[in-house]
Amino acid sequence: MTGHNFTPTALCWLEALLHARFGHNFELIQQAETLILMLPGSEQSICFDQLQSVFHQSRSDFSCQSWKATAEGFVAPIEDKLPAPSETKLPHPLVELKDNCTFIHYDILGLAYWMLTRLEEVGRADLDNHLRFPAISSHAFQHEYLDRPIVDEWLIILGQVIKRVWPQIELKQHKFSIKISHDVDSPSLYGFKPWLTIGRMMAGHLLKRRTLRAFLTAPYVKIGTRKQLHSADPYNTFDWLMDVSEASNLRSSFYFICGRTDPIRDADYEPEHPAIRNLMRSIHERGHDIGLHPSYGTFQKPELIKQEAERLKRICAEEGIKQAEWGGRMHYLRWEQPITLHAWADAGMHYDTTLGYADRPGFRCGTCHEYPAFDPVKQKQMTLKIRPLVVMECTVIDPAYLGLGISQAAEKRMKLLKKRCSLVEGTFSLLWHNSYFKDATCKSIYENILKR
CATH class of the missing domain: 3.20.20.370 (Glycoside hydrolase/deacetylase)
Incomplete structure (x- = not known):
């Protein structure tokens, strides 16, 4: 995959994602630097014309914009301002409804692809001591949207655009x-540990923490853990x-x-x-x-x-x-x-x-x-x-x-x-x-x- 383009398999996966989310078999067609969302049997379409190359790369070092939903007559599910990871500033308006093609000037499906596939993490060297990609290295943490389900938020906005373009269709409802x-x-705290370890734990309970109950519980649970976990085990x-x-x-x-x-x-x-x-x-x-x-x-x-x-x-x-x-x-x-x-x-x-x-x-x-x-x-x-x-x-x-x-x-x-x-x-x-x-x-x- 190069530039802004999705592979055919990635487009099929995104179509499956849209079906799961909205309940309809939308079709995605890539044309040059535009991604077109179509509903079979309809002349209307939605065009994403600001595709982002960063959504096809493993990196976190790019900017994040924000978009105010109510400014264009949309309802955001969590907060009015939606984080919008993007290399470029967002145009206004972001959504333009025209006769046969409604334009969305933000790469919603590119964002979904980049976030859901965890492409951001592929081949990264900035790992923690357990060789994990940490939150603090992520674009989401650095731009303060880790506590927002931004893919879901943007797909809800897309659902509202879909309803304006095809008002006759019902979108799939989801339940929390x-x-x-x-x-x-x-x-078990005690049941599977060797007796030497149990002895050390008992010493700690008695000498450091001064807890006689725990001191007595340790061997009691150890001996009693045979066919069942012991009811007294913490x-x-x-x-x-x-x-x-x-x-x-x-x-x-x-x-x-x-x-x-x-x-x-x-x-x-x-x-x-x-x-x-x-x-x-x-x-x-x-x-x-x-x-x-x-x-x-x-x-x-x-x-x-x-x-x-x-x-x-x-x-x-x-x-x-x-x-x-x-x-x-x-x-x-x-x-x-x-x-x-x-x-x-x-x-x-x-x-x-x-x-x-x-x-x-x-x-x-x-x-x-x-x-x-x-x-x-x-x-x-x-x-x-x-x-x-x-x-x-x-x-x-x-x-x-x-x-x-x-x-x-x-x-x-x-x-x-x-x-x-x-x-x-x-x-x-x-x-x-x-x-x-x-x-x-x-x-x-x-x-x-x-x-x-």
């Missing part, structure tokens, strides 16, 4: 939803998590580690352990979902992700667990585009929900709607679905990241992002680890966020 997931890094919050989800008519997804490529960062449990098998069976019997959390060193190694996926599916099959779809999330949100993308597809998975940033919450892909994956390097549409991650609890709370602590400020920030997902009729995707409920306040924040 919530998806809750839990990475099972540590299903990390065994699984039944409570499912109770909270069911009270809100939600399904939780639990993602299990099924490999060990890093002895420090990976799990201390084996998925074949009777207690883990029983946990998986309990999750399934209660109507919740099980998925994969590939181990730390797998994100550049598709063959390892496939092995770990097969291991999970084998254990589930042995336990009589059947699911219509399989998916999950990468450990530490490690991701290299498009290698990790293909790894998930090659492992026979149906969806991935890794794509949020570890260091800042928000809309890494510019959307909170599920969409089909597309490889911007090989120019290939894939059957894998991307479910963008909006919030990971430690991203907001931990001092290493946003650092708001277990506080009203943290709750407010998460609720703001949830509200914005609602305003664009998308999905609020929240990751909260089973092991992260440090106190009653943490549980209260979690429950408050899930309330409708």
Whole structure:
């Protein structure tokens, strides 16, 4: 792909995206430096005549403009001013309705392509200590729109233009939803640790923290973790998590580690352990979902992700667990585009929900709607679905990241992002680890966020 031009496969992918969003089979035709959107059987069309070459490049070093929707009679879903990544200043008016062709002087579909394919991240060297592309390197963070689902916002504006051009058609309606997931890094604080480690933890509880209860709980839980996770284990919050989800008519997804490529960062449990098998069976019997959390060193190694996926599916099959779809999330949100993308597809998975940033919450892909994956390097549409991650609890709370602590400020920030997902009729995707409920306040924040 060169200049402003889309490949035929990219155009087909964009057409599929428009169908999913609006419910109609629009046709996209590239002519020189114009992209034309047509509805079969109609003489009317929409022309995008300001295509941007930056939307076909892996870079973040270009400007961002803004556009005021009400100035041209449109209604913006979140704020009146929409961020508009662009190398050039936006013309006024941005939308011109003419007899047979309505002109949009902004590359809305180029923006969607660039954001959704994560082309911005391909081949980047400005990575963090876990080799992740960080939020702070992104165009969205640098221009202060990471907390806006700007692809969704611009597609809503496009929908309003479509209604003016073809007033007789009805556009597909979407409903706000919530998806809750839990990475099972540590299903038990004590149950799977060696006795030497338990001894050190007991010493810490008694000598440093002066907590006799924790001192006594550690060996009690260790001994009692055989076929079931112990009810006294601080990390065994699984039944409570499912109770909270069911009270809100939600399904939780639990993602299990099924490999060990890093002895420090990976799990201390084996998925074949009777207690883990029983946990998986309990999750399934209660109507919740099980998925994969590939181990730390797998994100550049598709063959390892496939092995770990097969291991999970084998254990589930042995336990009589059947699911219509399989998916999950990468450990530490490690991701290299498009290698990790293909790894998930090659492992026979149906969806991935890794794509949020570890260091800042928000809309890494510019959307909170599920969409089909597309490889911007090989120019290939894939059957894998991307479910963008909006919030990971430690991203907001931990001092290493946003650092708001277990506080009203943290709750407010998460609720703001949830509200914005609602305003664009998308999905609020929240990751909260089973092991992260440090106190009653943490549980209260979690429950408050899930309330409708």
